[in-house]
Amino acid sequence: MINRFEVDETNEMIEKENLDVRTITMGISLLDCISDDPDKLNENIYNKIVKKAKNLVPVGREIEKEFGIPIVNKRISVTPISLIGGPACKTTDDFVRIAKTLDRAARDVSVNFIGGYSAVVSKGITPAEELLIRSIPKALSATGLVCSSVNVGSTKTGIDMDAVRLMGRVIKETAELTKESDSLGCAKLVVFCNAPDDNPFMAGAFHGVTEGDCVINVGVSGPGVVKTAVSKVRGENFEVLCETIKKTAFKVTRVGQLVAKEASERLNTPFGIVDLSLAPTPAIGDSVADILCEMGLEYAGAPGTTAALALLNDQVKKGGVMASSYVGGLSGAFIPVSEDQGMVNAVMAKALTIEKLEAMTCVCSVGLDMIAVPGDTEETTIAGIIADEMAIGMVNQKTTAVRLIPVIGKGEGENVEFGGLLGHAPIMPVNRYSCSDFVNRKGRIPAPIHSFKN
Amino acid sequence: MKRIIITVVGKDTVGIIAKVCTYLANNRINILDISQTIVKGYFNMMMIVDMTESGKPFSDMSDELFQIGEEIGVVIRCQREEIFDSMHRV
Numbered sequence: 414m415i416n417r418f419e420v421d422e423t424n425e426m427i428e429k430e431n432l433d434v435r436t437i438t439m440g441i442s443l444l445d446c447i448s449d450d451p452d453k454l455n456e457n458i459y460n461k462i463v464k465k466a467k468n469l470v471p472v473g474r475e476i477e478k479e480f481g482i483p484i485v486n487k488r489i490s491v492t493p494i495s496l497i498g499g500p501a502c503k504t505t506d507d508f509v510r511i512a513k514t515l516d517r518a519a520r521d522v523s524v525n526f527i528g529g530y531s532a533v534v535s536k537g538i539t540p541a542e543e544l545l546i547r548s549i550p551k552a553l554s555a556t557g558l559v560c561s562s563v564n565v566g567s568t569k570t571g572i573d574m575d576a577v578r579l580m581g582r583v584i585k586e587t588a589e590l591t592k593e594s595d596s597l598g599c600a601k602l603v604v605f606c607n608a609p610d611d612n613p614f615m616a617g618a619f620h621g622v623t624e625g626d627c628v629i630n631v632g633v634s635g636p637g638v639v640k641t642a643v644s645k646v647r648g649e650n651f652e653v654l655c656e657t658i659k660k661t662a663f664k665v666t667r668v669g670q671l672v673a674k675e676a677s678e679r680l681n682t683p684f685g686i687v688d689l690s691l692a693p694t695p696a697i698g699d700s701v702a703d704i705l706c707e708m709g710l711e712y713a714g715a716p717g718t719t720a721a722l723a724l725l726n727d728q729v730k731k732g733g734v735m736a737s738s739y740v741g742g743l744s745g746a747f748i749p750v751s752e753d754q755g756m757v758n759a760v761m762a763k764a765l766t767i768e769k770l771e772a773m774t775c776v777c778s779v780g781l782d783m784i785a786v787p788g789d790t791e792e793t794t795i796a797g798i799i800a801d802e803m804a805i806g807m808v809n810q811k812t813t814a815v816r817l818i819p820v821i822g823k824g825e826g827e828n829v830e831f832g833g834l835l836g837h838a839p840i841m842p843v844n845r846y847s848c849s850d851f852v853n854r855k856g857r858i859p860a861p862i863h864s865f866k867n
Numbered sequence: 868m869k870r871i872i873i874t875v876v877g878k879d880t881v882g883i884i885a886k887v888c889t890y891l892a893n894n895r896i897n898i899l900d901i902s903q904t905i906v907k908g909y910f911n912m913m914m915i916v917d918m919t920e921s922g923k924p925f926s927d928m929s930d931e932l933f934q935i936g937e938e939i940g941v942v943i944r945c946q947r948e949e950i951f952d953s954m955h956r957v
Contacts (some may be wrong), residue, residue, distance in 0.1 A: 417902045417913045419955040424944075481946035565917060667953040845909055867951055 414864030427482060430637035430806050432665065433671045435692045436486040437473050438613035440620035440628040440685065443492040443529075449500040450456045451507055456515045456618040458497070461491060462518040462527075465627050465682075472524045472679045476672055484601065485634075485694075485834075489519060489694035489736035490531035492540035505548035519558040521672055526601075528618035529559040533608065535553065536570040536857065538579075546579055548683045550586035553598035560601045564608040566803040568810045571860040572606065578852050580604045581796030584675035585819060588788065592821035593757065599818040600783065604799050606806030611686050612742045617779075617814055628685035629677045630742060633669030634692040635661075639698045639729075646773050651794045654708065654727050662689065662732030669834035670737045688742030690778065691725070693753035695836035701725075702755025703747050713748075714754055714765030722746060723776035743812055746780030749829055751838035752783050760839050767798070775805055785829045785838040788821035797848035800858075808861050869918045870899070870948040871925070872933065877941025879910040886935055887914070887943065894928065895921045896945060915948065 421787055426432035443825075446457035466489050473487040492499075494511055503509050519527035529558040532542040542603045549561050561578055561785050566572035584599055591598030603821040610621020613630035620628070646653050669687045677684035690700055693701045703712035708721045726746045734740050748770065750756045759765035767784060774780045807815030818830050823840055830837045875883060884903070889897060896918045904913040918928065929945040937941030 414900060414915060414952045415872065415955065417911075419951055420874060420913050421953050423951055424874065475926075478929060480950040481944060482950060664954045668950060671949055671953040690873045 414419075417486050417616045419520050423699055424481070426635070426638045430635070430641050431694070431696055432635050432668070433483040433485050433708040434631060434669055434680070436459045436482055436488050436613050436632040437469070437672065437676050438488040438490055438618055438630045439466050439469050439633065439680070439682065440490045440611065440624055440627045440630060442620055442624065443497045444622070447497055447500060448465035451501040451510065452556045454501040455510060457510065459514050459518045462491070462519055466522045466524065468680055473645065475679070476497055476675050480671070481730055482668055482672065484524040485808065488611070488615060488618065489522070489524050489608035490620045490751040491515065491527065492620050492622065493529060493531040493533055493763065494544040495532035495539070495545040495617050496622070499539070502541065505551065505689065507543055508545050508548035509552045509555055512548070512556050516556035516559050524558070526558050526560050526615045528560040528615050529620060529665045530559050531563060531619040534573055534576045535566040535567040536573055538573070538576055546576070546583060549597065550590045550603060551582050552652035553587050553601050559731050560603055560618065562603040562608065562617045562619060564605040564805050564811065566606040566808050566858075568607060568864045570801045572807055572858040573853060574800065574857055577799050578793075578796045581792040581852070584637055584817060585792045587735060588819045588821050595823070595831065596788070596818050597831055600816065600835050604803075606803040607810060607811060609742055613688050614690065614692065614743060616816065619821035619856035619859070624685070625683060627682050628675060629680060629682050630688065630689040631676070632687040632690055632692065632742065633664040634667055636688065636691045636701050636704055636863060638665055639691065639699070639725075640698070640704045640707050641844065643704055650779070651724070655724065658725060659732035659867070662729040666733040684739070686741030687733075687737040687740045689731055689737070689740055690742070691746040693747060693749065694834055695752055696755055697754060700753045700755035701748055702753050702759055706748060711867045712762050712764035713759040718769065719772050719776055722748070722773050726777040743778040747779060748772070748773055750841070751785065751836040752834060753836070757838060760841060767843065771801060771805070774802065774813055775809060777810055780816070781836065782814065782816045783818070783835065784816070784819050785818045785840045786843050787824045787840055788819050789824070790819045790843050790849060791847075791849070793845060793847070793849035793852050796852040798843070800852060803821070804858070807858075811867065870939040871918055872946050872948055872951060874944050875910065875912040875936065875941050876886060877910055877936070879908055880939060881904050883910055883939060883941060884912070887932070887940060889914060890932060890935055894923050896928070901944050
């Protein structure tokens with residue numbers, strides 16, 4: 414039978430170390446909503462989302478109450494809209510109308526975000542996909558809860574550099590259209606390489622075409638719990654350090670698995686995956702950077718950071734995999750800047766640069782995330798940064814992503830406040846040397862040699 | 868069996884256990900295990916109870932016990948046992 418020490422340990426994790434389930438995300442296929450009549454299409458989309466997700470938030474709250482574990486977000490991901498809108502959408506405004514429908518449906522079922530205003534263009538772009546991508550700035554400025562992502566490359570296909578170049582422009586346009594709120598629209602836009610079909614985390618969640626009609630995916634968190642555990646083994650050798658992280662990750666993930674199973678049963682929806690991620694929040698003590706510091710670094714970004722992060726990421730997976738029957742999504746430590754107070758501190762101390770963050774993305778999920786850059790950063794420079802990050806994903810057969818926020822009207826060293834879970838960030842300097850002749854070349858970068866496995 | 872873990876934490880005072888147990892008895896909730904200590908004047912109790920025979924929904928019990936806790940100045944929290952089982956048992 415459970416004893417008091419075990420109960421106390423769990424409850425301390427929840428109360429003092431910010432243990433929570435970061436998100437229950439319901440993936441909904443919209444493939445059966447397709448119509449060539451825009452009115453019918455929007456009606457179908459709204460009806461399907463509301464029908465499937467109407468109990469998501471109440472059930473989430475019920476589980477929170479019964480188990481005493483906070484579930485921070487309840488979210489929805491849908492089939493990439495570029496695949497759904499094709500027959501009905503002839504202009505970018507037709508796509509924006511779908512974004513508004515998604516936003517309305519999300520509000521009516523009270524979820525925090527809805528993801529899937531997306532296109533998967535790893536090898537080439539269809540006319541519908543291009544229309545959707547060009548509509549992103551307007552869609553994100555006209556809605557509040559809609560998140561957008563574009564997958565521009567993969568290990569199997571290489572990198573679609575036409576899409577990379579286009580995304581450089583789309584990010585700048587999104588920043589311009591939302592400049593009144595410190596270019597917040599860009600916080601809802603991710604560019605991916607090797608995007609997974611079952612990611613429950615925003616802003617990059619979409620319900621891939623490999624998925625069934627409706628599915629429950631859960632994202633766990635718990636940097637504070639890992640940090641506390643690591644603080645108890647200061648000065649111990651690497652074996653002890655690794656075992657400690659692994660055991661803690663196991664415990665955290667078991668909670669996610671339980672919540673996923675309960676949510677799936679109560680919503681009568683199949684359980685998809687648990688995403689084993691260490692997702693920080695701006696709350697004090699809920700930081701991945703703080704774990705790195707606890708492991709022995711003065712700041713995240715100091716020499717040794719990449720090794721420490723590689724170790725952390727690997728142990729989280731090793732502990733988590735056994736705790737869940739199905740693991741998927743992004744599964745790794747997240748290293749956003751604005752959402753992690755320890756990362757913000759490291760940037761302020763000039764310990765952490767974009768180049769170091771890029772190195773760190775080689776060994777963890779996901780990529781250059783929530784990084785504020787000067788508003789006058791050229792769109793070709795943004796495209797160059799995207800291309801670099803996509804190359805890391807392509808060659809290392811992993812998911813990488815870019816979520817940069819060029820803050821219009823602000824420059825290096827100024828601070829930008831996004832609010833809530835998105836946090837705040839100092840604007841980081843960007844390498845000013847040009848890459849325009851490179852990114853302006855047309856076509857795609859071929860798939861790497863090690864992708865030919867057949 | 869519907870097992871619930873009840874934890875009670877707060878400043879020690881007369882009748883905490885009595886109040887909680889009376890409530891449980893009145894609602895046909897069976898106590899399976901109690902463990903309790905006082906550290907520096909702070910009361911800390913954990914109970915494992917079974918509410919199979921109780922007609923009360925979990926949510927009502929949880930709210931009512933929380934309310935009783937407020938009246939006597941302690942925090943009473945109810946959680947289904949599965950969260951502890953899944954975390955601490957392979």
